[in-house]
Amino acid sequence: MIKVLVNGALGRMGSEVVKTVLEQEDMELVAAVDAFGADKMIPVKNGNQMAVATDLKAKLMVVKPDVVVDFTRPDVVMASLRTVLSAGVRAVVGTTGFSEADLAELDELAKANNTGILIAPNFALGAILMIKLACEAAKYFPNVEIIERHHDKKLDAPSGTAVITAQKIAEVRKEMHQGHPEEKELLAGARGADYKGMKIHSVRLPGYVASQEVIFGSQGETLRISNEPVNRECYMPGVMLGCRKMMDKVGLTYGLDKLL
Known part of the structure:
Protein backbone atom coordinates (compact mmCIF):
# COMPACT_ATOMS: atom_id res chain seq x y z
CA MET A 1 0.00 0.00 0.00
CA ILE A 2 1.21 3.48 -0.88
CA LYS A 3 0.67 5.74 2.11
CA VAL A 4 -0.50 9.17 0.92
CA LEU A 5 -0.69 12.52 2.72
CA VAL A 6 -2.63 15.25 0.91
CA ASN A 7 -1.44 18.80 1.54
CA GLY A 8 -4.04 21.43 0.70
CA ALA A 9 -6.74 18.84 1.34
CA LEU A 10 -9.62 21.33 1.64
CA GLY A 11 -8.97 23.07 -1.67
CA ARG A 12 -10.68 22.34 -4.98
CA MET A 13 -7.98 20.02 -6.23
CA GLY A 14 -6.96 18.71 -2.82
CA SER A 15 -10.47 17.53 -1.97
CA GLU A 16 -10.67 15.73 -5.32
CA VAL A 17 -7.32 14.04 -4.61
CA VAL A 18 -8.59 12.91 -1.18
CA LYS A 19 -11.68 11.38 -2.77
CA THR A 20 -9.65 9.62 -5.47
CA VAL A 21 -7.00 8.22 -3.12
CA LEU A 22 -9.77 6.66 -1.03
CA GLU A 23 -10.99 4.83 -4.15
CA GLN A 24 -7.62 3.22 -4.94
CA GLU A 25 -6.98 -0.39 -3.96
CA ASP A 26 -3.22 0.13 -3.63
CA MET A 27 -3.28 3.41 -1.67
CA GLU A 28 -4.06 4.46 1.87
CA LEU A 29 -4.92 8.03 2.91
CA VAL A 30 -2.90 8.46 6.08
CA ALA A 31 -3.37 12.21 6.60
CA ALA A 32 -4.99 15.37 5.30
CA VAL A 33 -3.28 18.71 5.94
CA ASP A 34 -4.54 22.21 5.22
CA ALA A 35 -3.65 25.64 6.58
CA PHE A 36 -7.38 26.24 7.13
CA GLY A 37 -8.02 22.82 8.64
CA ALA A 38 -8.35 23.70 12.32
CA ASP A 39 -11.33 21.81 13.77
CA LYS A 40 -12.28 20.49 10.30
CA MET A 41 -13.11 16.88 9.45
CA ILE A 42 -13.29 15.08 6.11
CA PRO A 43 -15.27 11.92 5.31
CA VAL A 44 -13.28 8.75 4.66
CA LYS A 45 -14.22 5.09 4.24
CA ASN A 46 -17.08 3.27 5.97
CA GLY A 47 -18.74 6.47 7.15
CA ASN A 48 -15.74 7.47 9.26
CA GLN A 49 -14.13 10.90 9.41
CA MET A 50 -10.54 12.11 9.53
CA ALA A 51 -9.38 15.24 11.32
CA VAL A 52 -7.59 17.74 9.10
CA ALA A 53 -4.17 18.74 10.46
CA THR A 54 -2.57 22.16 10.10
CA ASP A 55 1.06 21.33 10.96
CA LEU A 56 2.65 19.54 8.00
CA LYS A 57 6.00 18.83 9.67
CA ALA A 58 4.42 17.33 12.77
CA LYS A 59 2.07 15.17 10.72
CA LEU A 60 4.91 13.84 8.58
CA MET A 61 6.69 12.64 11.70
CA VAL A 62 3.59 10.89 13.04
CA VAL A 63 2.18 9.13 9.95
CA LYS A 64 5.39 8.68 7.90
CA PRO A 65 3.77 8.75 4.43
CA ASP A 66 5.37 7.39 1.27
CA VAL A 67 4.27 10.39 -0.77
CA VAL A 68 2.80 13.84 -0.22
CA VAL A 69 0.44 15.17 -2.88
CA ASP A 70 0.63 18.96 -2.80
CA PHE A 71 -2.05 21.25 -4.23
CA THR A 72 -1.52 24.37 -2.15
CA ARG A 73 -0.51 27.89 -3.21
CA PRO A 74 2.49 29.37 -5.03
CA ASP A 75 3.34 31.54 -2.02
CA VAL A 76 3.66 28.62 0.41
CA VAL A 77 4.59 25.62 -1.71
CA MET A 78 8.38 26.00 -1.50
CA ALA A 79 8.38 26.00 2.30
CA SER A 80 6.15 22.91 2.31
CA LEU A 81 8.33 21.04 -0.17
CA ARG A 82 11.52 21.81 1.76
CA THR A 83 9.84 20.21 4.77
CA VAL A 84 8.65 17.16 2.81
CA LEU A 85 11.90 16.45 0.98
CA SER A 86 14.05 17.05 4.06
CA ALA A 87 12.01 14.31 5.74
CA GLY A 88 12.93 11.92 2.92
CA VAL A 89 9.34 11.77 1.66
CA ARG A 90 8.37 11.78 -2.01
CA ALA A 91 6.26 14.60 -3.41
CA VAL A 92 3.75 14.87 -6.27
CA VAL A 93 3.04 18.53 -6.91
CA GLY A 94 0.30 20.26 -8.89
CA THR A 95 0.92 23.71 -7.45
CA THR A 96 2.50 26.04 -10.05
CA GLY A 97 4.57 29.22 -10.09
CA PHE A 98 8.09 27.77 -9.74
CA SER A 99 11.16 29.62 -10.98
CA GLU A 100 14.19 27.91 -12.52
CA ALA A 101 16.04 28.54 -9.26
CA ASP A 102 13.22 26.86 -7.32
CA LEU A 103 13.36 23.78 -9.52
CA ALA A 104 17.13 23.53 -9.18
CA GLU A 105 16.88 23.80 -5.39
CA LEU A 106 14.21 21.09 -5.19
CA ASP A 107 16.16 18.75 -7.43
CA GLU A 108 19.25 19.15 -5.26
CA LEU A 109 17.28 18.73 -2.05
CA ALA A 110 15.53 15.58 -3.30
CA LYS A 111 18.82 13.98 -4.34
CA ALA A 112 20.46 14.89 -1.05
CA ASN A 113 17.67 13.07 0.81
CA ASN A 114 17.47 10.13 -1.62
CA THR A 115 13.88 10.87 -2.55
CA GLY A 116 11.94 12.08 -5.58
CA ILE A 117 9.63 14.90 -6.55
CA LEU A 118 7.27 15.21 -9.50
CA ILE A 119 6.15 18.71 -10.48
CA ALA A 120 3.52 18.69 -13.21
CA PRO A 121 2.03 21.95 -14.52
CA ASN A 122 -0.90 19.85 -15.74
CA PHE A 123 -1.99 16.32 -14.83
CA ALA A 124 -4.64 15.97 -17.56
CA GLU A 228 -11.12 21.70 -22.49
CA PRO A 229 -11.49 19.99 -19.09
CA VAL A 230 -15.09 19.51 -17.99
CA ASN A 231 -14.25 19.06 -14.31
CA ARG A 232 -11.31 18.34 -12.01
CA GLU A 233 -11.77 14.59 -12.25
CA CYS A 234 -9.75 14.69 -15.49
CA TYR A 235 -6.56 15.34 -13.48
CA MET A 236 -6.90 12.39 -11.14
CA PRO A 237 -5.57 9.55 -13.36
CA GLY A 238 -2.41 11.62 -13.86
CA VAL A 239 -2.04 12.32 -10.13
CA MET A 240 -2.46 8.64 -9.25
CA LEU A 241 0.01 7.68 -11.98
CA GLY A 242 2.49 10.16 -10.51
CA CYS A 243 2.15 8.67 -7.02
CA ARG A 244 2.83 5.18 -8.32
CA LYS A 245 5.66 6.03 -10.72
CA MET A 246 7.56 8.22 -8.24
CA MET A 247 8.01 5.37 -5.77
CA ASP A 248 11.33 4.45 -7.39
CA LYS A 249 12.50 7.86 -8.67
CA VAL A 250 15.19 10.11 -7.18
CA GLY A 251 15.53 13.82 -7.90
CA LEU A 252 13.19 16.14 -9.80
CA THR A 253 10.90 14.96 -12.56
CA TYR A 254 9.32 17.97 -14.31
CA GLY A 255 6.21 17.24 -16.35
CA LEU A 256 3.92 14.23 -16.37
CA ASP A 257 5.05 13.41 -19.91
CA LYS A 258 8.34 12.17 -18.45
CA LEU A 259 6.45 9.29 -16.80
CA LEU A 260 4.30 8.25 -19.77
Missing part, protein backbone atom coordinates in the same frame (compact mmCIF):
# COMPACT_ATOMS: atom_id res chain seq x y z
CA LEU A 125 -3.57 13.43 -20.17
CA GLY A 126 -5.36 15.49 -22.82
CA ALA A 127 -3.22 18.50 -21.95
CA ILE A 128 -0.04 16.43 -22.35
CA LEU A 129 -1.19 15.35 -25.81
CA MET A 130 -2.12 18.96 -26.66
CA ILE A 131 1.47 20.03 -25.96
CA LYS A 132 2.91 17.19 -28.03
CA LEU A 133 0.64 18.02 -30.97
CA ALA A 134 1.44 21.72 -30.66
CA CYS A 135 5.16 20.99 -30.87
CA GLU A 136 4.62 19.00 -34.04
CA ALA A 137 2.51 21.77 -35.58
CA ALA A 138 5.06 24.45 -34.67
CA LYS A 139 7.57 22.86 -37.05
CA TYR A 140 5.33 23.96 -39.92
CA PHE A 141 3.42 26.90 -38.39
CA PRO A 142 5.94 29.11 -36.53
CA ASN A 143 3.44 31.92 -35.87
CA VAL A 144 1.70 30.88 -32.66
CA GLU A 145 -0.21 32.38 -29.74
CA ILE A 146 -1.45 30.69 -26.58
CA ILE A 147 -4.70 31.54 -24.79
CA GLU A 148 -5.24 29.95 -21.38
CA ARG A 149 -8.42 30.30 -19.35
CA HIS A 150 -8.80 29.62 -15.63
CA HIS A 151 -11.19 30.37 -12.79
CA ASP A 152 -10.79 33.78 -11.15
CA LYS A 153 -9.33 32.33 -7.93
CA LYS A 154 -6.09 31.23 -9.62
CA LEU A 155 -3.17 33.25 -8.25
CA ASP A 156 -0.49 32.95 -10.95
CA ALA A 157 -0.51 34.01 -14.59
CA PRO A 158 0.29 32.71 -17.07
CA SER A 159 -0.52 29.16 -16.04
CA GLY A 160 2.18 26.56 -15.66
CA THR A 161 0.66 24.68 -18.60
CA ALA A 162 0.95 27.74 -20.86
CA VAL A 163 4.57 28.25 -19.81
CA ILE A 164 5.62 24.65 -20.42
CA THR A 165 3.75 24.68 -23.75
CA ALA A 166 5.74 27.73 -24.84
CA GLN A 167 8.98 26.19 -23.58
CA LYS A 168 8.39 22.96 -25.50
CA ILE A 169 7.43 24.81 -28.68
CA ALA A 170 10.59 26.93 -28.39
CA GLU A 171 12.65 23.75 -28.59
CA VAL A 172 11.45 23.16 -32.18
CA ARG A 173 10.83 26.75 -33.30
CA LYS A 174 13.34 29.54 -33.88
CA GLU A 175 12.78 32.68 -31.82
CA MET A 176 11.06 35.26 -34.03
CA HIS A 177 9.02 38.44 -33.92
CA GLN A 178 5.33 38.03 -34.68
CA GLY A 179 2.98 40.68 -35.99
CA HIS A 180 3.78 44.02 -37.58
CA PRO A 181 7.34 45.23 -36.89
CA GLU A 182 6.00 48.67 -35.91
CA GLU A 183 3.17 47.34 -33.76
CA LYS A 184 2.33 49.51 -30.71
CA GLU A 185 0.29 48.65 -27.64
CA LEU A 186 -2.19 51.42 -26.88
CA LEU A 187 -2.79 49.75 -23.52
CA ALA A 188 0.16 48.03 -21.81
CA GLY A 189 -0.20 44.26 -21.98
CA ALA A 190 -2.75 44.28 -24.77
CA ARG A 191 -0.68 41.82 -26.80
CA GLY A 192 -0.07 39.52 -23.86
CA ALA A 193 3.13 38.17 -22.35
CA ASP A 194 6.06 37.43 -24.65
CA TYR A 195 8.06 34.21 -24.60
CA LYS A 196 10.70 34.08 -27.34
CA GLY A 197 8.37 35.83 -29.74
CA MET A 198 5.25 33.85 -28.81
CA LYS A 199 2.36 35.64 -27.15
CA ILE A 200 0.59 34.17 -24.12
CA HIS A 201 -2.80 35.50 -23.01
CA SER A 202 -4.40 34.71 -19.63
CA VAL A 203 -8.16 34.86 -19.03
CA ARG A 204 -9.49 34.75 -15.46
CA LEU A 205 -13.26 34.42 -15.10
CA PRO A 206 -15.76 32.54 -12.90
CA GLY A 207 -17.04 29.43 -14.63
CA TYR A 208 -13.77 28.24 -16.12
CA VAL A 209 -11.87 25.23 -14.78
CA ALA A 210 -8.60 25.23 -16.74
CA SER A 211 -8.62 25.28 -20.52
CA GLN A 212 -6.03 26.21 -23.12
CA GLU A 213 -5.95 26.89 -26.84
CA VAL A 214 -2.83 27.01 -29.00
CA ILE A 215 -3.48 28.94 -32.23
CA PHE A 216 -1.22 28.72 -35.27
CA GLY A 217 -1.49 31.12 -38.18
CA SER A 218 -0.21 30.81 -41.74
CA GLN A 219 -1.04 32.28 -45.09
CA GLY A 220 -4.75 31.79 -45.64
CA GLU A 221 -5.40 29.44 -42.72
CA THR A 222 -5.31 28.91 -38.97
CA LEU A 223 -4.89 25.78 -36.89
CA ARG A 224 -6.23 25.40 -33.35
CA ILE A 225 -5.27 22.76 -30.79
CA SER A 226 -7.18 22.94 -27.52
CA ASN A 227 -7.81 21.12 -24.27
Whole structure:
Protein backbone atom coordinates (compact mmCIF):
# COMPACT_ATOMS: atom_id res chain seq x y z
CA MET A 1 0.00 0.00 0.00
CA ILE A 2 1.21 3.48 -0.88
CA LYS A 3 0.67 5.74 2.11
CA VAL A 4 -0.50 9.17 0.92
CA LEU A 5 -0.69 12.52 2.72
CA VAL A 6 -2.63 15.25 0.91
CA ASN A 7 -1.44 18.80 1.54
CA GLY A 8 -4.04 21.43 0.70
CA ALA A 9 -6.74 18.84 1.34
CA LEU A 10 -9.62 21.33 1.64
CA GLY A 11 -8.97 23.07 -1.67
CA ARG A 12 -10.68 22.34 -4.98
CA MET A 13 -7.98 20.02 -6.23
CA GLY A 14 -6.96 18.71 -2.82
CA SER A 15 -10.47 17.53 -1.97
CA GLU A 16 -10.67 15.73 -5.32
CA VAL A 17 -7.32 14.04 -4.61
CA VAL A 18 -8.59 12.91 -1.18
CA LYS A 19 -11.68 11.38 -2.77
CA THR A 20 -9.65 9.62 -5.47
CA VAL A 21 -7.00 8.22 -3.12
CA LEU A 22 -9.77 6.66 -1.03
CA GLU A 23 -10.99 4.83 -4.15
CA GLN A 24 -7.62 3.22 -4.94
CA GLU A 25 -6.98 -0.39 -3.96
CA ASP A 26 -3.22 0.13 -3.63
CA MET A 27 -3.28 3.41 -1.67
CA GLU A 28 -4.06 4.46 1.87
CA LEU A 29 -4.92 8.03 2.91
CA VAL A 30 -2.90 8.46 6.08
CA ALA A 31 -3.37 12.21 6.60
CA ALA A 32 -4.99 15.37 5.30
CA VAL A 33 -3.28 18.71 5.94
CA ASP A 34 -4.54 22.21 5.22
CA ALA A 35 -3.65 25.64 6.58
CA PHE A 36 -7.38 26.24 7.13
CA GLY A 37 -8.02 22.82 8.64
CA ALA A 38 -8.35 23.70 12.32
CA ASP A 39 -11.33 21.81 13.77
CA LYS A 40 -12.28 20.49 10.30
CA MET A 41 -13.11 16.88 9.45
CA ILE A 42 -13.29 15.08 6.11
CA PRO A 43 -15.27 11.92 5.31
CA VAL A 44 -13.28 8.75 4.66
CA LYS A 45 -14.22 5.09 4.24
CA ASN A 46 -17.08 3.27 5.97
CA GLY A 47 -18.74 6.47 7.15
CA ASN A 48 -15.74 7.47 9.26
CA GLN A 49 -14.13 10.90 9.41
CA MET A 50 -10.54 12.11 9.53
CA ALA A 51 -9.38 15.24 11.32
CA VAL A 52 -7.59 17.74 9.10
CA ALA A 53 -4.17 18.74 10.46
CA THR A 54 -2.57 22.16 10.10
CA ASP A 55 1.06 21.33 10.96
CA LEU A 56 2.65 19.54 8.00
CA LYS A 57 6.00 18.83 9.67
CA ALA A 58 4.42 17.33 12.77
CA LYS A 59 2.07 15.17 10.72
CA LEU A 60 4.91 13.84 8.58
CA MET A 61 6.69 12.64 11.70
CA VAL A 62 3.59 10.89 13.04
CA VAL A 63 2.18 9.13 9.95
CA LYS A 64 5.39 8.68 7.90
CA PRO A 65 3.77 8.75 4.43
CA ASP A 66 5.37 7.39 1.27
CA VAL A 67 4.27 10.39 -0.77
CA VAL A 68 2.80 13.84 -0.22
CA VAL A 69 0.44 15.17 -2.88
CA ASP A 70 0.63 18.96 -2.80
CA PHE A 71 -2.05 21.25 -4.23
CA THR A 72 -1.52 24.37 -2.15
CA ARG A 73 -0.51 27.89 -3.21
CA PRO A 74 2.49 29.37 -5.03
CA ASP A 75 3.34 31.54 -2.02
CA VAL A 76 3.66 28.62 0.41
CA VAL A 77 4.59 25.62 -1.71
CA MET A 78 8.38 26.00 -1.50
CA ALA A 79 8.38 26.00 2.30
CA SER A 80 6.15 22.91 2.31
CA LEU A 81 8.33 21.04 -0.17
CA ARG A 82 11.52 21.81 1.76
CA THR A 83 9.84 20.21 4.77
CA VAL A 84 8.65 17.16 2.81
CA LEU A 85 11.90 16.45 0.98
CA SER A 86 14.05 17.05 4.06
CA ALA A 87 12.01 14.31 5.74
CA GLY A 88 12.93 11.92 2.92
CA VAL A 89 9.34 11.77 1.66
CA ARG A 90 8.37 11.78 -2.01
CA ALA A 91 6.26 14.60 -3.41
CA VAL A 92 3.75 14.87 -6.27
CA VAL A 93 3.04 18.53 -6.91
CA GLY A 94 0.30 20.26 -8.89
CA THR A 95 0.92 23.71 -7.45
CA THR A 96 2.50 26.04 -10.05
CA GLY A 97 4.57 29.22 -10.09
CA PHE A 98 8.09 27.77 -9.74
CA SER A 99 11.16 29.62 -10.98
CA GLU A 100 14.19 27.91 -12.52
CA ALA A 101 16.04 28.54 -9.26
CA ASP A 102 13.22 26.86 -7.32
CA LEU A 103 13.36 23.78 -9.52
CA ALA A 104 17.13 23.53 -9.18
CA GLU A 105 16.88 23.80 -5.39
CA LEU A 106 14.21 21.09 -5.19
CA ASP A 107 16.16 18.75 -7.43
CA GLU A 108 19.25 19.15 -5.26
CA LEU A 109 17.28 18.73 -2.05
CA ALA A 110 15.53 15.58 -3.30
CA LYS A 111 18.82 13.98 -4.34
CA ALA A 112 20.46 14.89 -1.05
CA ASN A 113 17.67 13.07 0.81
CA ASN A 114 17.47 10.13 -1.62
CA THR A 115 13.88 10.87 -2.55
CA GLY A 116 11.94 12.08 -5.58
CA ILE A 117 9.63 14.90 -6.55
CA LEU A 118 7.27 15.21 -9.50
CA ILE A 119 6.15 18.71 -10.48
CA ALA A 120 3.52 18.69 -13.21
CA PRO A 121 2.03 21.95 -14.52
CA ASN A 122 -0.90 19.85 -15.74
CA PHE A 123 -1.99 16.32 -14.83
CA ALA A 124 -4.64 15.97 -17.56
CA LEU A 125 -3.57 13.43 -20.17
CA GLY A 126 -5.36 15.49 -22.82
CA ALA A 127 -3.22 18.50 -21.95
CA ILE A 128 -0.04 16.43 -22.35
CA LEU A 129 -1.19 15.35 -25.81
CA MET A 130 -2.12 18.96 -26.66
CA ILE A 131 1.47 20.03 -25.96
CA LYS A 132 2.91 17.19 -28.03
CA LEU A 133 0.64 18.02 -30.97
CA ALA A 134 1.44 21.72 -30.66
CA CYS A 135 5.16 20.99 -30.87
CA GLU A 136 4.62 19.00 -34.04
CA ALA A 137 2.51 21.77 -35.58
CA ALA A 138 5.06 24.45 -34.67
CA LYS A 139 7.57 22.86 -37.05
CA TYR A 140 5.33 23.96 -39.92
CA PHE A 141 3.42 26.90 -38.39
CA PRO A 142 5.94 29.11 -36.53
CA ASN A 143 3.44 31.92 -35.87
CA VAL A 144 1.70 30.88 -32.66
CA GLU A 145 -0.21 32.38 -29.74
CA ILE A 146 -1.45 30.69 -26.58
CA ILE A 147 -4.70 31.54 -24.79
CA GLU A 148 -5.24 29.95 -21.38
CA ARG A 149 -8.42 30.30 -19.35
CA HIS A 150 -8.80 29.62 -15.63
CA HIS A 151 -11.19 30.37 -12.79
CA ASP A 152 -10.79 33.78 -11.15
CA LYS A 153 -9.33 32.33 -7.93
CA LYS A 154 -6.09 31.23 -9.62
CA LEU A 155 -3.17 33.25 -8.25
CA ASP A 156 -0.49 32.95 -10.95
CA ALA A 157 -0.51 34.01 -14.59
CA PRO A 158 0.29 32.71 -17.07
CA SER A 159 -0.52 29.16 -16.04
CA GLY A 160 2.18 26.56 -15.66
CA THR A 161 0.66 24.68 -18.60
CA ALA A 162 0.95 27.74 -20.86
CA VAL A 163 4.57 28.25 -19.81
CA ILE A 164 5.62 24.65 -20.42
CA THR A 165 3.75 24.68 -23.75
CA ALA A 166 5.74 27.73 -24.84
CA GLN A 167 8.98 26.19 -23.58
CA LYS A 168 8.39 22.96 -25.50
CA ILE A 169 7.43 24.81 -28.68
CA ALA A 170 10.59 26.93 -28.39
CA GLU A 171 12.65 23.75 -28.59
CA VAL A 172 11.45 23.16 -32.18
CA ARG A 173 10.83 26.75 -33.30
CA LYS A 174 13.34 29.54 -33.88
CA GLU A 175 12.78 32.68 -31.82
CA MET A 176 11.06 35.26 -34.03
CA HIS A 177 9.02 38.44 -33.92
CA GLN A 178 5.33 38.03 -34.68
CA GLY A 179 2.98 40.68 -35.99
CA HIS A 180 3.78 44.02 -37.58
CA PRO A 181 7.34 45.23 -36.89
CA GLU A 182 6.00 48.67 -35.91
CA GLU A 183 3.17 47.34 -33.76
CA LYS A 184 2.33 49.51 -30.71
CA GLU A 185 0.29 48.65 -27.64
CA LEU A 186 -2.19 51.42 -26.88
CA LEU A 187 -2.79 49.75 -23.52
CA ALA A 188 0.16 48.03 -21.81
CA GLY A 189 -0.20 44.26 -21.98
CA ALA A 190 -2.75 44.28 -24.77
CA ARG A 191 -0.68 41.82 -26.80
CA GLY A 192 -0.07 39.52 -23.86
CA ALA A 193 3.13 38.17 -22.35
CA ASP A 194 6.06 37.43 -24.65
CA TYR A 195 8.06 34.21 -24.60
CA LYS A 196 10.70 34.08 -27.34
CA GLY A 197 8.37 35.83 -29.74
CA MET A 198 5.25 33.85 -28.81
CA LYS A 199 2.36 35.64 -27.15
CA ILE A 200 0.59 34.17 -24.12
CA HIS A 201 -2.80 35.50 -23.01
CA SER A 202 -4.40 34.71 -19.63
CA VAL A 203 -8.16 34.86 -19.03
CA ARG A 204 -9.49 34.75 -15.46
CA LEU A 205 -13.26 34.42 -15.10
CA PRO A 206 -15.76 32.54 -12.90
CA GLY A 207 -17.04 29.43 -14.63
CA TYR A 208 -13.77 28.24 -16.12
CA VAL A 209 -11.87 25.23 -14.78
CA ALA A 210 -8.60 25.23 -16.74
CA SER A 211 -8.62 25.28 -20.52
CA GLN A 212 -6.03 26.21 -23.12
CA GLU A 213 -5.95 26.89 -26.84
CA VAL A 214 -2.83 27.01 -29.00
CA ILE A 215 -3.48 28.94 -32.23
CA PHE A 216 -1.22 28.72 -35.27
CA GLY A 217 -1.49 31.12 -38.18
CA SER A 218 -0.21 30.81 -41.74
CA GLN A 219 -1.04 32.28 -45.09
CA GLY A 220 -4.75 31.79 -45.64
CA GLU A 221 -5.40 29.44 -42.72
CA THR A 222 -5.31 28.91 -38.97
CA LEU A 223 -4.89 25.78 -36.89
CA ARG A 224 -6.23 25.40 -33.35
CA ILE A 225 -5.27 22.76 -30.79
CA SER A 226 -7.18 22.94 -27.52
CA ASN A 227 -7.81 21.12 -24.27
CA GLU A 228 -11.12 21.70 -22.49
CA PRO A 229 -11.49 19.99 -19.09
CA VAL A 230 -15.09 19.51 -17.99
CA ASN A 231 -14.25 19.06 -14.31
CA ARG A 232 -11.31 18.34 -12.01
CA GLU A 233 -11.77 14.59 -12.25
CA CYS A 234 -9.75 14.69 -15.49
CA TYR A 235 -6.56 15.34 -13.48
CA MET A 236 -6.90 12.39 -11.14
CA PRO A 237 -5.57 9.55 -13.36
CA GLY A 238 -2.41 11.62 -13.86
CA VAL A 239 -2.04 12.32 -10.13
CA MET A 240 -2.46 8.64 -9.25
CA LEU A 241 0.01 7.68 -11.98
CA GLY A 242 2.49 10.16 -10.51
CA CYS A 243 2.15 8.67 -7.02
CA ARG A 244 2.83 5.18 -8.32
CA LYS A 245 5.66 6.03 -10.72
CA MET A 246 7.56 8.22 -8.24
CA MET A 247 8.01 5.37 -5.77
CA ASP A 248 11.33 4.45 -7.39
CA LYS A 249 12.50 7.86 -8.67
CA VAL A 250 15.19 10.11 -7.18
CA GLY A 251 15.53 13.82 -7.90
CA LEU A 252 13.19 16.14 -9.80
CA THR A 253 10.90 14.96 -12.56
CA TYR A 254 9.32 17.97 -14.31
CA GLY A 255 6.21 17.24 -16.35
CA LEU A 256 3.92 14.23 -16.37
CA ASP A 257 5.05 13.41 -19.91
CA LYS A 258 8.34 12.17 -18.45
CA LEU A 259 6.45 9.29 -16.80
CA LEU A 260 4.30 8.25 -19.77
